[in-house]
Amino acid sequence: MERDEDNLLEDGNGIVVGESSKPIQSNDNSEPQLHGGVDGEEASCLSTTLFLDHVGQVILTFNSDGLSWEKLHHSSFNLDESICLGRKVAPKAATKIKFSDVYAVEFIDYGLVHEPNLLNGGRSLLGNDHEMYRFMVHGFQRSKTQSSLWVLAVYTFCHKDLQTCQMWVDRINASLNLELGRPRNLLVFVHPRSGKGSGCRTWETVEPIFSRAKVKTKVIVTQRAGQALHVMTSTSNKELYSYDGVVAVGGDGFFNEILNGFLSSRHKAPYPPSPSDITCPVDGNSSFVIHHGSSETVAETASYQNEDQSPLLSGARQQNGSGFSNSRTEDGSCNTDQDCDLSFAKDWFRFGIIPAGSTDAIVMCTTGARDPITSALHIVLGNRVGLDIAQVVRWKTTPESKVEPYVRYAASFAGYGFYGDVITESEKFRWMGPKRYDYAGTKVFLKHRSYEAEVAYIEVKSEEKNSTLERGRLSGRVRPLRSSNKSERVICRVNCTVCNKKADEVSMGSARSVPYPPPEETRWLRSKGRYISIGAAIISCRNEKAPDGLVADAHLSDGFLHLILIKDCPHALYLWHLTQLARRGGSPLNFKFVEHHKTTAFMFTSYGTESIWNMDGEPFQAHQLSAQVFRGLVSLFASGPEV
Numbered sequence: 001m002e003r004d005e006d007n008l009l010e011d012g013n014g015i016v017v018g019e020s021s022k023p024i025q026s027n028d029n030s031e032p033q034l035h036g037g038v039d040g041e042e043a044s045c046l047s048t049t050l051f052l053d054h055v056g057q058v059i060l061t062f063n064s065d066g067l068s069w070e071k072l073h074h075s076s077f078n079l080d081e082s083i084c085l086g087r088k089v090a091p092k093a094a095t096k097i098k099f100s101d102v103y104a105v106e107f108i109d110y111g112l113v114h115e116p117n118l119l120n121g122g123r124s125l126l127g128n129d130h131e132m133y134r135f136m137v138h139g140f141q142r143s144k145t146q147s148s149l150w151v152l153a154v155y156t157f158c159h160k161d162l163q164t165c166q167m168w169v170d171r172i173n174a175s176l177n178l179e180l181g182r183p184r185n186l187l188v189f190v191h192p193r194s195g196k197g198s199g200c201r202t203w204e205t206v207e208p209i210f211s212r213a214k215v216k217t218k219v220i221v222t223q224r225a226g227q228a229l230h231v232m233t234s235t236s237n238k239e240l241y242s243y244d245g246v247v248a249v250g251g252d253g254f255f256n257e258i259l260n261g262f263l264s265s266r267h268k269a270p271y272p273p274s275p276s277d278i279t280c281p282v283d284g285n286s287s288f289v290i291h292h293g294s295s296e297t298v299a300e301t302a303s304y305q306n307e308d309q310s311p312l313l314s315g316a317r318q319q320n321g322s323g324f325s326n327s328r329t330e331d332g333s334c335n336t337d338q339d340c341d342l343s344f345a346k347d348w349f350r351f352g353i354i355p356a357g358s359t360d361a362i363v364m365c366t367t368g369a370r371d372p373i374t375s376a377l378h379i380v381l382g383n384r385v386g387l388d389i390a391q392v393v394r395w396k397t398t399p400e401s402k403v404e405p406y407v408r409y410a411a412s413f414a415g416y417g418f419y420g421d422v423i424t425e426s427e428k429f430r431w432m433g434p435k436r437y438d439y440a441g442t443k444v445f446l447k448h449r450s451y452e453a454e455v456a457y458i459e460v461k462s463e464e465k466n467s468t469l470e471r472g473r474l475s476g477r478v479r480p481l482r483s484s485n486k487s488e489r490v491i492c493r494v495n496c497t498v499c500n501k502k503a504d505e506v507s508m509g510s511a512r513s514v515p516y517p518p519p520e521e522t523r524w525l526r527s528k529g530r531y532i533s534i535g536a537a538i539i540s541c542r543n544e545k546a547p548d549g550l551v552a553d554a555h556l557s558d559g560f561l562h563l564i565l566i567k568d569c570p571h572a573l574y575l576w577h578l579t580q581l582a583r584r585g586g587s588p589l590n591f592k593f594v595e596h597h598k599t600t601a602f603m604f605t606s607y608g609t610e611s612i613w614n615m616d617g618e619p620f621q622a623h624q625l626s627a628q629v630f631r632g633l634v635s636l637f638a639s640g641p642e643v
């Protein structure tokens with residue numbers, strides 16, 4: 001989304017503050033007053049007559065959950081809904097703000113106070129004084145047109161008395177300190193060449209939000225691919241967990257790199273079964289059962305056996321011992337390097353993404369907007385949402401290579417065939433910036449290739465899939481899921497009931513929690529044939545090209561991925577699928593040649609020579625792989641889209 005980053009401040013009247021506003025004059029001498037609560041309770045609200053810059057004289061009231069103000073002087077025009085030449089020129093003014101929506105309060109000393117932007121009949125509202133002491137309350141408002149898009153709002157209150165202003169600042173600060181989960185210290189990675197090469201500019205735009213909110217930041221501007229991964233793997237737990245989280249200023253690929261750096265040495269879990277665990281003969285579509293014995297492979301240093309093959313891997317061979325205990329000192333740091341384990345850290349250590357990339361699908365799915373300001377606000381306000389992560393184990397890189405398990409993590413999408421070809425092709429045209437995807441996509445589409453492969457996935461019974469949807473209608477029957485029926489879609493949103501359902505309320509064999517022992521045996525279904533593409537969407541993968549995403553009803557934290565198999569089909573039908581994908585409200589999965597399986601794990605074997613996957617927007621070579629989802633494995637500074 002394009003927006004003018006320099007002009008985002010709204011004043012208390014919902015009008016963008018301009019430089020041309022006239023100074024206002026003051027004759028106010030009012031003292032702060034404490035009003036008793038109902039039934040003689042302790043004074044819960046403080047009221048003072050102050051000036052609200054650009055608005056006029058107001059009574060500001062301090063409530064238990066925020067501030068509210070009421071205009072004192074009613075001028076001849078209506079400030080709330082101003083009419084000029086018969087047209088509404090200003091939206092309804094805000095008259096309150098919750099502390100949960102305030103990220104900073106600043107005392108700004110003595111200075112000019114402005115009268116309302118609009119006509120006041122030439123009258124001075126406050127006598128002869130043009131200057132007062134002032135303090136600014138920094139918060140946000142939801143955009144009138146798109147509620148997921150947050151716009152900075154600043155309310156400047158003014159008073160002749162210094163102590164009055166300082167008292168208000170102290171009171172508001174005390175309330176902000178009570179807001180839970182706000183970060184104090186963050187590690188920030190900036191990818192300067194991300195997207196259109198604007199990573200540094202994007203950080204400069206949002207940095208004042210962090211400094212106003214008094215969030216300390218250690219900023220690392222990367223010089224090369226793989227640097228952020230190296231920092232994340234080589235930083236001790238003790239040092240890393242002295243931060244409240246890590247922020248990526250960049251695209252999906254950059255976030256993926258940081259995520260892999262974090263998880264590769266810290267996440268301990270058994271591998272999913274490998275395709276070579278399937279021993280029964282292949283004969284079209286069939287099913288088989290895998291028994292989970294005691295000989296499970298556990299992700300250890302093996303995850304970095306092929307270090308030389310990816311920029312992500314250099315210097316990454318790090319493995320911490322197990323047996324961590326959950327102890328963080330009062331200042332938030334760990335006592336020793338091995339003190340904080342992943343599941344403990346998950347409660348407070350979060351990831352933030354400030355979008356600066358070419359696609360930014362993860363940001364769009366987790367905040368509902370592709371906007372650096374909105375993302376920065378989610379971070380400083382300490383919002384939290386769980387995110388499913390797929391652990392992808394590559395068993396063989398090429399048909400000839402020997403079996404060597406290597407682990408990568410994906411947060412949004414892993415795709416083969418069309419998706420792998422597009423990413424391979426687009427890498428040749430990085431210099432084009434985000435447009436490379438259109439160019440490469442068109443080229444690959446025109447070739448219309450298909451690929452022979454075999455896919456197996458865990459069968460998840462309908463009632464298990466739907467147990468998270470709080471629907472019992474399909475109980476007892478097992479059928480392939482076709483969620484193209486729009487009326488059945490439950491879209492992931494803020495406070496999503498599906499994602500918030502506790503793991504223990506979810507049936508065994510469906511969503512896997514962290515860590516979650518698999519049932520003793522799982523039934524797998526398999527499908528072999530020619531596919532145009534094989535995609536695994538962990539979240540909806542919404543982006544500007546696909547406004548509803550590949551899977552509109554995928555959830556951020558339900559423990560499932562969506563396996564989308566596009567079987568070989570005529571070129572025109574594939575184009576139809578793509579056009580549905582590009583349409584808001586489209587049905588890209590409602591085709592006979594599209595199989596959609598909601599599952600927790602899958603395996604893949606290529607029967608050709610092509611083995612390039614697209615993993616969160618970056619190429620990944622795998623001839624044979626398997627993947628499993630971990631429910632809410634990490635937490636993000638976000639709250640889900642407001643749809």
Ligand SMILES: Nc1ncnc2c1ncn2[C@@H]1O[C@H](COP(=O)(O)OP(=O)(O)OP(=O)(O)O)[C@@H](O)[C@H]1O
Nearest residue numbers: 194195222223224250251252253254357358359617
């Ligand atoms: N300083 C750097 N120079 C070159 N490449 C870098 C640098 N820092 C990080 N990278 C690599 O660039 C890759 C792409 O980064 P990023 O995702 O930010 O950009 P993008 O491709 O433009 O966006 P998207 O992935 O959303 O399409 C990452 O995998 C990362 O390893």
